[in-house]
Amino acid sequence: MTDESIVLMSDRRLLVIPVIECGEPLFDLRKVPELALDDRQADDAGAYARLRIGLVDRLLSVQELLPAERRLLIVEGYRPLALQQHYFSRYAARLRHDNPSWSEEHAHIQASRSLAPPEVAPHICGAAVDLTLIDTGGAELDMGTPVNAGPEESGGACYTHHPAISSEARANRRLLAQAMSAAGFINYPTEWWHWSYGDRYWAFATSASAALYGPLEWPVA
Ligand SMILES: C[C@@H](N)C(=O)N[C@H](C)C(=O)O
Numbered sequence: 189m190t191d192e193s194i195v196l197m198s199d200r201r202l203l204v205i206p207v208i209e210c211g212e213p214l215f216d217l218r219k220v221p222e223l224a225l226d227d228r229q230a231d232d233a234g235a236y237a238r239l240r241i242g243l244v245d246r247l248l249s250v251q252e253l254l255p256a257e258r259r260l261l262i263v264e265g266y267r268p269l270a271l272q273q274h275y276f277s278r279y280a281a282r283l284r285h286d287n288p289s290w291s292e293e294h295a296h297i298q299a300s301r302s303l304a305p306p307e308v309a310p311h312i313c314g315a316a317v318d319l320t321l322i323d324t325g326g327a328e329l330d331m332g333t334p335v336n337a338g339p340e341e342s343g344g345a346c347y348t349h350h351p352a353i354s355s356e357a358r359a360n361r362r363l364l365a366q367a368m369s370a371a372g373f374i375n376y377p378t379e380w381w382h383w384s385y386g387d388r389y390w391a392f393a394t395s396a397s398a399a400l401y402g403p404l405e406w407p408v409a
């Protein structure tokens with residue numbers, strides 16, 4: 189899959205998709221012992237561990253679909269808007285610094301390979317999850333790159349269908365993708381670990397007439 193065939197998060201078609209908020213609450217994954225949770229993105233208030241309850245149910249069904257010796261490892265769910273804004277503007281500024289000939293618009297588009305522009309971002313809706321696979325001893329499987337490896341540092345190997353990864357990593361990505369897709373999740377093709385349900389990217393990819401989940405304030409009122 190080339191960059192040209194991938195619909196990026198900066199695509200204007202996403203912005204016009206309506207959101208019909210269904211009102212589902214965020215649920216705390218720290219109360220779900222069936223799902224392994226990693227603390228590399230942890231914040232004091234535990235925002236990273238929250239997800240819309242519908243996604244939690246779907247992750248439980250994903251785990252049922254996996255072979256007994258494989259489990260999901262959840263890295264990040266909900267992300268407050270201020271954090272998304274910080275991540276996105278920092279990365280766009282870094283790209284402009286490293287590529288002085290790029291226009292602001294081009295840097296915005298290129299930044300959206302790794303981070304969603306805040307106006308369409310699914311993590312701020314509790315509708316996206318970054319995750320990987322572990323074995324029975326808790327060791328992460330070889331997925332070709334670490335979670336959150338950017339296109340620059342990974343030479344593009346973070347793209348889900350990048351050809352230059354080992355056959356073992358490809359098989360592990362395929363296993364993850366089959367189970368996540370079967371549960372209704374949609375992958376962001378530039379990041380093998382990023383999956384969403386009910387957000388605008390999901391609505392676009394599934395031709396749903398509207399997204400189910402809009403942005404949520406943090407802390408929840
Ligand atoms: C930061 C990365 N894990 C991520 O979540 N990227 C997507 C595109 C996002 O910001 O929604």
Ligand SMILES: [Zn+2]
Binds near residue numbers: 311316317318
């Ligand atoms: Zn993500």
